[in-house]
Amino acid sequence: MEPDLLILDEPTASLDVSIQAQIISLLQELQASMGLTYIFISHDLGLVRYFCNRIVVMYLGSVVEEIRDTKSPTQHPYTTTLMASTFAPDIRRRKDLVALEGEIPSPFNLPTGCAFAGRCNRASERCRSERPTLAPAREGQFVACFDPVLA
DSSP states (O other), X not given: OOOSEEEEEXXXXXXXXXXXXXXHXXXXXXXXXXXXXXXXXXXXXXXXXXXXXXXXXXXXXXXXXXXXXXXXXXXSHHHHHHHHTSOOXXXXXXXXXXXXXXXXXXXXXXXXXXXXXXXXXTOOHHHHHSOOOOEEOSTTEEEOOSXXXXX
């Protein structure tokens, strides 16, 4: 069939690390030989940073950040929290995890403002009353946040 695009939904979830590596290697070979484009859906953010050349982060069905250089620091508080929660095998590189407070809103009854505002330590009144739109931030990044994390 020779597709141009493949959608991969958690293709390495629940697999042994060595099997994951084999799958990723095979995907990279197929991409190079067939010129494929992948939409790679995953909760494994370490793997996403390694395998993907662009990251789109969603929260409750809305894009909150787009990162076109996977080595760039994150800006949306949700993305920053997600990236900080990745497991680092090297104990010297591990960070203290910070649990998110607050309730996740119902996707069927989203709040008026930013859907993440109830769990965000940076949220202001504006965040609770107005929904931010995805807008250019630093070069190669877009963020839907009124008070992005600036590193």
